[in-house]
Amino acid sequence: MLLLAAGLPAAGALAVWGLRRKPYAHWIGAGAAALAFAAVAVLPVGRGSGAWFAAGGELTGGWWHQFAIEWAPSLHLEFSLAVDGVSWTLALLTALLGVLCCIHNAVGAEQRASDLLGADRAASAPLQVRAGSFETGGPPQAPNRVLGLLGGRRASAPVQEPPATVETGGPFPAAAPVHGVPAGALGDDSESPEWQSPILTALLLAVQAASTLVFLADNLVLFFIAFEAVLLPMWAIIHRYGDPAARRRAAAKFALFTVAGSLLMATGLFVAIADTGTADLGAIIVHGGVSDDVSLLVFALLALGFAVKAPLWPLHSWLPDAHTAAPTVGSVLLAGVLLKLGTYGLIRVAGGLAPDGAAEAAPVLAVLAAAGILVAGLVCLRLPEIKRLIAYSSVGHMGFVVLAFAAGTEAGIRAALFGNLAHGLVTPLLFFLAGALKARTHTGSLGALGGLRLAAPALAGLLGFAALASLGLPGLAGFWGEAFTVYAAAERGGAWLALAAAAAFGAFLAAAYLLRMLRRVSHGPVAPAAIGIGDVSAAEAAVWAPLVAGTLLLGLVPGPLLTLFSEGLL
């Protein structure tokens, strides 16, 4: 099952690639993702067959299952997979998001095909008319008549909307032009043959496979390889399918930043392997990590690497660009999976390999995390673009996770893991919604939106729900992680109380900027861009429903998940 969980998406990616010209290629991808999800979902069955360790005669936790093949022993490389409560939840989240993204793509492609067909039949619209670019995931957004009209307009004035450089009005003064983000991704027609979308699905599956491998790896070298393998397809997703105006730059920044971090991480991993003489992650953790004299060095190197990925302020600046430029599914995976690689690595690998170093470095991490929470919250107060705003809010949320981890108490670790997972449900939902919104209105600028509540009540309702979840409303998933981050910091006492206060204030800032977003997007009179847009379609509702349900469920019944974490190998 462990092998299937990681192997199915990889096989799916290859299959989709191979069959990319076939119309059903998307559905093969979705099927592979669904099978992988099923494989991950059954992992808890028969748990305890791996290396559980005992305390006081009772099994307290550890790997549920293990699986290992020799690969290159001289390099300490072993294809060994293992799973426990901590990694299983993240692998499940990855698989879930993989399925949802694939379905999103497949539905979008079908929609686009039928739109194209309709447009051909009507013979009034130029061929370049497409219902939005690839990131749309095409909801049934307009009848053919309107499409034709739209196409005509677009043909005559290819780039009608000026880049929204400066937003005026509102409680906050105009944003710095640095934040100017091109409004609306009009698809670039020259480079997008119709069969490209299956490749996007293939790339998604590749990201999913590699990420699952990261979460399940029990060998440090394998972990590193998988960690790097995530990067390439993600780079391709941003580079090829992103917002045409910014994608190349964003992709390069993302890749360079992450590679720099990974190299430091690799150094740390090899120092640890040299010190302990083994690359078995579980074994090192059980033995209490590396020896004292290299502990701080190992932790610092690893933490730097993971902090880039997490991202921890001030190593975050690749994230807003990458998120803003990426297509919807790319943003979803970035937020839901890639950031989790960083936090998972920080908590499991860095914290597990070098617990002493972690304790020593904790104050630095905590201060940076708290600064990240505050800075991200403040920056969000004046961002003029919805996707960028959500991206920056991720920096704040990850700040909570890192702060809770840095506090290092039992409650803190569990809060960090919980907040991590909750963010993986809520922020992808927000990105899906923002993507749908941009596909309908062709703009993401807060200044050009408005009145969504009247134009598309269901979409506005979902956006409100996601925003409430993101600001940590109790009873929804976001609350537990953030509230107990405050608890964990308060538990440490002393100067940590100031960090607890900063975190609590960060939650207030989150409310402020999300309400500002809702006020611009949902309330007020209907903006010209939002006139006549369609509401949530059945397919979209189906894709988003699991995320909504998960958010509610984790919010109302956090107990089982926390129990899983408490059994984890940390």
Next chain:
Amino acid sequence: MTALAWLLIAAPAAAGLAGLLVRRRALAVALAFAGPAVALACAAAVSFANPRTAVILADFGTVRVWAALDLSPGACAVALATAVVSFLVQLYSSAYLRGDPRYAPFAAQVNLFCAAMLLVVAADDLVFLLIGWEVMGACSYLLIAHYAKLPQAPGAAAKAFLVTRFGDVAFVLGVMLLGVSAGTFRIGELGEAPAAGAAMLLILFGCIGKSAQFPLQIWLPPAMAGPTPVSALIHAATMVAAGAYVLTRLLPVWPPDLLLVVAVVAAVTMVGAGLCALAARDVKGVLAWSTVSQVGFMFAAVAVAAGDAALFHLVAHAAFKGLLFLTAGVVIALAGTDGSLASTRLRPGDSRLAFWAMTIGLAAMAGLPPLGGFYSKEAVLSAAYEAGTPAGVVVFWAGVGASILTAAYAARLWLLVFWRGAGPARRPAVPRAESFSLWALTIATVAVGALYYSGPFEVPSLHPDLMALLLLATLGGFAVIADSWWRDRPGRRTDEQVTDRDPARVLGRARGPLAEGLYAERLAAKATRGVAAAASAAATALDVRLVDGTAVEGSARATLAAAEETAAGHRGGLVRYLRLSAAGTLVVAVVAIGVSMWN
């Protein structure tokens, strides 16, 4: 019985969540009634058994969060009041919002709101309580923003949520500190938590935000932008009362010497809000400020450690303030105005029901016997009188002053609305659902005084001298207003011609600032915006210019520049290469010689 206790919260919550998915109005109406009705039945049932129950909700290792309910008699009474008011509000709004296309989400949100308040009332765990506490804030946001066409509604809604959430920053911190020091969040087990002072002050700040007390009173008056039934709900038995309620639950944990802080907050709020109510310019504005002032009485009771007196006043206030707001909605609809006092006028004969409902409600608020308000206010002042602490002295005299003001603004509202002759508009009939709600609340307002004689509350007995003082204060307030009203009567010949006959003239020059709430709201908004804009600009500059622009992009540029330089260095001619080789050889030779000599 514990199942019923859970159902008390689950029924309106489920009805609310289901209602969010419903489009058809008939179904929405059915859900709207079903939720509070079931809750009402459950509340009535559990008040006989007072069940307690707890299951683990979340286990964070060193501390656990329990889904714990503790329906003590006082909690049952508040829960009953909440359920009654919610049910009547739902009934009323089914008629009030008859043409509204967004009725279904509205009714669902009212149900969620009700569930959240019931959770706050019943919870015995501070983190569990926090769920209801903040869901209530979120629902208030949604409800206040209900009218899509009203330009000020979104701002008012956001302000309500953000101000209460600002208080919640302190509340969450306080709860967490309390949890850390006591090792538990269970209210019943907190006991004498060590070093609870700072934590309790933080929690007090959260309650001040929720209850719109000084200095966080700024959100309540603009919240009038919501539909009138929402105002009734927020003001009567739910959100605004929740802060006072939580303080009564936490009374055992309070260090006694810190109660003086509560007393000062209560005193400033009672008197200040009373003055603002006297000067307010529209019907709902008067009622909003009166709520702030009346909740101040509850805080006053908390300040003298008289939790039951506070709860008694909470229940009595729920009855008369619910009545007053719902009647205000009827009155404004009858007068066909926007609710401004300058234009809203009726004759008592236009609607006997509205007249009497308003009269009884105002009389109860002013504290005339034998209405509920008289007993509860008497109980609060008696408790303050008996306390014999500095806090008691402060709130007692502030309470007497606030009673005078209460009588004054109640009388002013009554005179202005009903005794200035008829307005121009036609008079539509009052829908039956609305009049039923008014009847029910009128009866409740009259009958709630009976709780003094046989109720769940242990309140101090009536002192004849205090009763006399309170009545005197009330009559004094009436007298001031009546005097001004009489002097400004239209037929009277004076030197100065009175254009607007308004007893608020007694306030003199302070009237304008008071009507604006002493500009606190505007100042706070301006200051907050200024600070937020500056901080945000600074953060953006730090983040975008320094971190991203200089450090990240700068290092990229520096790398490229270095690459260029290096490449340029390799593009020289033969002579240059020779020079470089010679220099390099020299350096290597020097280093090698140096190293060998060192060894």
